[in-house]
Amino acid sequence: MEDAIADRLAALRAELDGELRACGRPAGSVAILGVSKKQPASSIAAAALAGLGDIGENYVQEAAEKFSAPGLAASGIRKHFIGHIQTNKAKALVQLFDVVQSVDRADAAAALGKAAASAGVVLPVLLQMNISPSERFGCPPEQAEALAEMVRGIPALRLDGVMAIGPDVSDRGEIRRAFELAAKTFAAVGGSTLSIGMSGDWREAVRAGSTMIRIGTALFGERRV
Ligand SMILES: *Cc1c(COP(=O)(O)O)cnc(C)c1O
Numbered sequence: 001m002e003d004a005i006a007d008r009l010a011a012l013r014a015e016l017d018g019e020l021r022a023c024g025r026p027a028g029s030v031a032i033l034g035v036s037k038k039q040p041a042s043s044i045a046a047a048a049l050a051g052l053g054d055i056g057e058n059y060v061q062e063a064a065e066k067f068s069a070p071g072l073a074a075s076g077i078r079k080h081f082i083g084h085i086q087t088n089k090a091k092a093l094v095q096l097f098d099v100v101q102s103v104d105r106a107d108a109a110a111a112l113g114k115a116a117a118s119a120g121v122v123l124p125v126l127l128q129m130n131i132s133p134s135e136r137f138g139c140p141p142e143q144a145e146a147l148a149e150m151v152r153g154i155p156a157l158r159l160d161g162v163m164a165i166g167p168d169v170s171d172r173g174e175i176r177r178a179f180e181l182a183a184k185t186f187a188a189v190g191g192s193t194l195s196i197g198m199s200g201d202w203r204e205a206v207r208a209g210s211t212m213i214r215i216g217t218a219l220f221g222e223r224r225v
Pocket of ligand 1: 035037058082083165198199200214215216217218
């Protein structure tokens with residue numbers, strides 16, 4: 001199973017570089033974040049050993065259990081929170097994660113800022129944009145600049161860019177248009193990271209300018225529920 005993860009990571013890197021070349025972007029210019037929700041800690045360790053630099057988790061309790069597994073702390077892998085933020089979990093988020101990608105509203109930003117300040121850290125964050133009618137969470141793109149301004153006013157947060165989840169549809173044109181909207185919002189918000197693209201739609205995301213794709217099943221296999 002661990003060999004399978006290393007093999008899938010190598011294959012994905014090669015496919016990603018092929019896609020980048022095909023759209024005139026430099027190979028290696030998009031980071032792969034492994035989404036390890038509902039995957040065992042041993043899979044994260046295998047991916048870290050294979051050279052994966054970033055992982056993402058959606059649930060605080062699950063992450064807390066897995067991150068304390070021996071070996072993971074020493075791996076130096078960067079941990080991203082990509083789930084819905086509950087303000088009463090802000091302190092745990094700051095303790096567990098290096099980056100929070102899912103800031104989608106003012107009260108979430110305020111709670112994280114307060115928790116980061118009392119922990120004495122500056123927390124890198126992304127604004128989660130809602131680019132799809134099927135998504136429950138995310139900031140409406142037309143409110144992105146106001147939220148960005150608010151986040152930039154919080155000294156314990158560092159705004160690094162935008163994250164979004166593409167629509168869960170088969171129409172490739174609809175997916176492309178949604179990612180183009182995310183890219184437009186990213187251009188307005190600023191920062192270095194545009195986190196768009198998952199197992200089923202990363203090619204469209206790369207074409208739209210993604211700098212980080214979030215890959216779960218294509219890297220770790222089916223999730224155990
Ligand atoms: C689960 C999840 C992913 C990964 O999805 P796959 O389709 O398994 O690649 C990416 N981003 C977010 C926010 C997720 O919740």
